[in-house]
Amino acid sequence: MSQAGEHAAQIGLDHLDPLLQHRSRLGALVLLSDADAISFTRLRDLLRETDGNLGAQLRKLEDAGYVAVRKEFNNRKPVSWYSLRPAGRAALRSHLKALESLISTANI
Amino acid sequence: MTEVQQVREDLQYVRAAVDRRSPGLEGAMYPYYASAVYVLVGYILIDINPIYANWWFLSAGLVGSIVGAIFFRRHKSRSEEIDRVRNRQTALHWCLGIIGSVGAGLALAWAVPALRDGPIDGQIQVVLFGMVYLMWGVHRDRSFLVLGPVMIAGGVVVGLIPHYPWTCLGTVIALGLATAGYLVQRDEARRALAR
Numbered sequence: 001m002s003q004a005g006e007h008a009a010q011i012g013l014d015h016l017d018p019l020l021q022h023r024s025r026l027g028a029l030v031l032l033s034d035a036d037a038i039s040f041t042r043l044r045d046l047l048r049e050t051d052g053n054l055g056a057q058l059r060k061l062e063d064a065g066y067v068a069v070r071k072e073f074n075n076r077k078p079v080s081w082y083s084l085r086p087a088g089r090a091a092l093r094s095h096l097k098a099l100e101s102l103i104s105t106a107n108i
Numbered sequence: 109m110t111e112v113q114q115v116r117e118d119l120q121y122v123r124a125a126v127d128r129r130s131p132g133l134e135g136a137m138y139p140y141y142a143s144a145v146y147v148l149v150g151y152i153l154i155d156i157n158p159i160y161a162n163w164w165f166l167s168a169g170l171v172g173s174i175v176g177a178i179f180f181r182r183h184k185s186r187s188e189e190i191d192r193v194r195n196r197q198t199a200l201h202w203c204l205g206i207i208g209s210v211g212a213g214l215a216l217a218w219a220v221p222a223l224r225d226g227p228i229d230g231q232i233q234v235v236l237f238g239m240v241y242l243m244w245g246v247h248r249d250r251s252f253l254v255l256g257p258v259m260i261a262g263g264v265v266v267g268l269i270p271h272y273p274w275t276c277l278g279t280v281i282a283l284g285l286a287t288a289g290y291l292v293q294r295d296e297a298r299r300a301l302a303r
Contacts, residue, residue: 021118023117023118023121023122026118026122027121027122027125030122030125030126031125031126031129034191035189035190035191036190036191036192036193037189037190038188038189038190039188039189041188042188042189045128046125046128046129047125048125079188081190099115099119102112102115
């Protein structure tokens, strides 16, 4: 990549949401953007993460108000349902826009 | 590793997660196979005894709807994903499509008395169902993009076939539905292998 491209890419990086720069958090938000709710187990299987790591990342998204969690029992088993909140959708949209401009300038 | 490289790897990771996600239902081919049997038996009965055909379409349709609803409920509790918009669209498409087609056929027969006794009312009904199939192809399942026009053309042509016209049409539609089911089954198997 040329020096000018590297500079433009750096500008794109500056506009990225710091919370979504972790791939598990970004992946979770992308998956949640296309469903009303997804269970913790399903997210873990799709993202191929460990329970502990995914739980910690989802907690950060929850604390930021990006996702909502609802716990219920299904056949006597506890199930945590995660869904995207409007703030999370807005954050994902602007993060993806920044990524898009980064990709176009950096030619990834 | 530079930050740009990191972004590239992260995007590949997200892409892989999205690819692992199967948009189809597990066992989604069974409604296609059941519909193929339903259509084939019903259309053969039109040629043999239309009264039996009416009873078949009504009773088997009712049983099929109940079994379908149970199947869908069981799947929903296992799938670990909730997509209310998609479920609502599916239910609305088929319910409104079938009710609208039957209603439009009945209204036409009521408005034009000449249609009541001949096979034309049935043909119109098939053409309307074909349009419902076609719209399903536009919105959701690509195989219906072929099946819909085949049904519409079949509804027109069936009046020109001298012997067992409805059996011929039913066989074509049933084969189309079975093929669509097979394609869904094949895709599901491929996705399962990829997981």
